[in-house]
Amino acid sequence: MSVYAVGHKVPDSDSIVGAIALAYLKNQIGEEVIPARLGELSPETQFILDKFGFEAPELKLSYAGDSLYIVDHSDIALAPDDVAQATILGIVDHHKLGDLTSDTPLECWIRPVGCSNTVIKMMYDFHNVEIPKEIAGMMLCAILSDTVIFKSPTCTTADIRCVEVLAEIAGIEDYKTLGMDMFKVKSAVLNTPMRDLVMRDFKNFNMNGTKIGIGQLEVIDLSIFDEMKADLEAEIALLKQEEGQHSVLLLLTDIMKEGSELLIVGDDDGLAEKAFGKATVDGKVWLDGVLSRKKQVVPPLEKAFA
The missing domain is CATH 3.10.310.20 (DHHA2 domain)
Structure with missing residues (x-):
């Protein structure tokens, strides 16, 4: 039985980067966790992965018999179709509590912040695990995306502080320009079905x-x-x-x-x-x-x- 970290269906940058960042953290503290995804990458997410030299997580749609860390949601409608046949080990999210349930106790990190990667940064701090430069850069981008470069009403001081710290780790001096570069990629909609x-x-x-x-x-x-x-x-x-x-x-x-x-x-x-x-x-x-x-x-x- 394998253990996976996976975000929601039609994954956004927070789901993809969150799965990668959480899996790395878990592996550093002695758990073998594989990052996965439930769908294709958006152009913005591909931009982030390319910029920091990462491959997309494994595309995996079935998890029956596996164990899961759920990232960026807690709703059955957004989870794998066979999530009821999997064992949920934990949930890391920044939305309202959804309708996923488990038969056993689980680890829950749910905070009212603008992005799941802000919560994952808190988890790194809790476990005293150093964040690699490239993962820090991706996490920074995910937070900027979810908070619309701090313009969203979901943005909190915790999100802003996490971006500032992650920028230092990643060596990014002008993270707002990087955020605008991401949104330019998002804005490239012409000739798309x-x-x-x-x-x-x-x-x-x-x-x-x-x-x-x-x-x-x-x-x-x-x-x-x-x-x-x-x-x-x-x-x-x-x-x-x-x-x-x-x-x-x-x-x-x-x-x-x-x-x-x-x-x-x-x-x-x-x-x-x-x-x-x-x-x-x-x-x-x-x-x-x-x-x-x-x-x-x-x-x-x-x-x-x-």
Whole structure:
């Protein structure tokens, strides 16, 4: 029986880097843990791995009979499909507590911070393990990504302090420029298939028995989507038809204007008004100041379905 560290389905940079960083830490304290992933890499994550000389973790979709450290989530909908046949040894996360359960006691590091890699940095400190330069650089990038270079309302002083310390370890003097380089990679959406864009950072949620899909695309200039919004709307409508969600939402987030345009296809035309107090016009609505799916989109939607 093998032990793996793995993030959520449709993995983002936090999930991939978190699996690598956690596995390295565990191996340093005497546990043999293998980093793994549940999906393909985003362009941003590939940029991070390439910059610091790392290969992608093993693509592994089945974990029956294995043991797991779950990274960056605690929801069944985001976990491996056969997670019930695996043994969960621990959870490292920065979201609300989800519906994963275990038959045995487990290690839990869950903190209200902007990124799972901030929590993993705390774990390194707790175990007094030195972080290699390259892993520190990747962890720094994951935190900058999840906190939108500290602009997200999820960002805490702990995230900022961790980035400062990790930058020293990695020898990175201007980490904000590195963060902008990452978001330029994220903004390179032209000539990408619509389904790939919709699924680049997509999660399904169970909201009081109702399946809701929410994707997010973060760019430095929202006008890049002007010629493709109709195609994106058609794609999320097709996705809803295929997967049977009540609603599928796609956040087009402008990190410079600090807000998001929400595209929504669903069974309730009034959902946006119920959740956000603003009605959609032709299936779209601008949400000023909304950057975080976790903190600013999921909670009001859950209240709407309570």
